[in-house]
Amino acid sequence: MRILDKYLIKSFITTLVFSFLALYSIFLIVDMIENLEEFLDNGMGIFKIAEYYFYFFPEILKLLVPVAMLLSTLFTVGRLSGLNEITAIKSGGISLYRFMAPLMILSILISGVHLYFNGWVVPKANIAKNDIEREYMNKGSSVGSIYDLYFRESPSVNLHMKSYNSDQKKGYSIGLEYFTNVKSPRLNKTIEASSIAWDSVANNWILNEVIIRKFNTKNIESVTRNDSMRIDLTLTHSKIIDLKRSTDEMTFDELKSYLILLKNGGKNVDLEMTDYYGQYAFPIANIIVVLFGVPFASVKKKGGIAVQIGAALVISFLYLIFTKVSQAVVLGTGLNPIIAGWFANGLFFVVGIINLIKTRT
Numbered sequence: 001m002r003i004l005d006k007y008l009i010k011s012f013i014t015t016l017v018f019s020f021l022a023l024y025s026i027f028l029i030v031d032m033i034e035n036l037e038e039f040l041d042n043g044m045g046i047f048k049i050a051e052y053y054f055y056f057f058p059e060i061l062k063l064l065v066p067v068a069m070l071l072s073t074l075f076t077v078g079r080l081s082g083l084n085e086i087t088a089i090k091s092g093g094i095s096l097y098r099f100m101a102p103l104m105i106l107s108i109l110i111s112g113v114h115l116y117f118n119g120w121v122v123p124k125a126n127i128a129k130n131d132i133e134r135e136y137m138n139k140g141s142s143v144g145s146i147y148d149l150y151f152r153e154s155p156s157v158n159l160h161m162k163s164y165n166s167d168q169k170k171g172y173s174i175g176l177e178y179f180t181n182v183k184s185p186r187l188n189k190t191i192e193a194s195s196i197a198w199d200s201v202a203n204n205w206i207l208n209e210v211i212i213r214k215f216n217t218k219n220i221e222s223v224t225r226n227d228s229m230r231i232d233l234t235l236t237h238s239k240i241i242d243l244k245r246s247t248d249e250m251t252f253d254e255l256k257s258y259l260i261l262l263k264n265g266g267k268n269v270d271l272e273m274t275d276y277y278g279q280y281a282f283p284i285a286n287i288i289v290v291l292f293g294v295p296f297a298s299v300k301k302k303g304g305i306a307v308q309i310g311a312a313l314v315i316s317f318l319y320l321i322f323t324k325v326s327q328a329v330v331l332g333t334g335l336n337p338i339i340a341g342w343f344a345n346g347l348f349f350v351v352g353i354i355n356l357i358k359t360r361t
Helices: 003-041 046-082 085-091 096-136 237-244 252-264 270-298 305-332 337-358
Strands: 145-154 157-165 170-179 187-199 204-215 221-231
Touching: 003 046, 003 096, 046 085, 046 096, 046 270, 046 305, 085 096, 096 252, 096 270, 145 237, 237 252, 252 270, 270 305, 270 337, 305 337
Parallel strands: none
Antiparallel strands: 145 157, 157 170, 170 187, 187 204, 204 221
16 A cells, blocks of 8 residues: 555544544534423433433434545545645646545445444444433333234235234234235125234234134125134234334344335335335445545635535535435336435436546546
């Protein structure tokens, strides 16, 4: 590794840490001012507040890393340009592409870490943060009791449960409807039960006070009553709990399983799947900001640091707005959610490459 590469990476990382700390400090102060009265009214002491922000930190880190990367790119390269070091580097036969190579490699590494951090570390921290919010700030709700649960057990079977107590693993007022097929559905059987309980040993359900009604083609009904009966359902106790969990508490693997469960239950999850793929695409922003930032900052401009900060704010704002708008627009055209989720990052990446090619190297 050349001395120039070491110098550039050291300067970039130092600026990156400083940029993030500055952004996080601003966020922390604003959020504390906004919530301080609520903290005090709910009896949260200084240690509980500190614990809350400790678990809140990963979520903020997730959002601020691309902005800090952009600021670090603009400040690092902009300072070199302002001191005419970029000109000296080019005079030494080093092109802009070679100059930015270590920053690109670093941004790829950061994106990989960022992806794992967002998908598997942040959700675990959110569980603890949300627990504090539920206990002290009356935000969110516990999954102890669930009401009016409707679920498509299979394409031809619907389930309704009036209430479900997750602590007791028991539900009440159960109704199952069985249809002949999807294309020409005809009700051919119903099962009603006063309660349903999950058997953790056998991994199936026990229905109590059961009434089974069967219908033939002439709608003649036959009725069977049982004190209890066992039944296997794809909807298990753990899946019911997942249905009521907050999605920000789920790892990427858990979130995908949750969305598949909803889809199998008959819900249109295209919007949720778009957001899911968008979360996978989000860390690529760390690479995109380098593609935009290096060519922009390598050209010496009047205004110095003020121009760099202004550019960072404008680019960040446009990126966030375009990401959300493009997801809705692309999804509305009927394209696959994975395309909608990746569209903004893919477009910005291509534009960044074109911008780099057009820049004098």
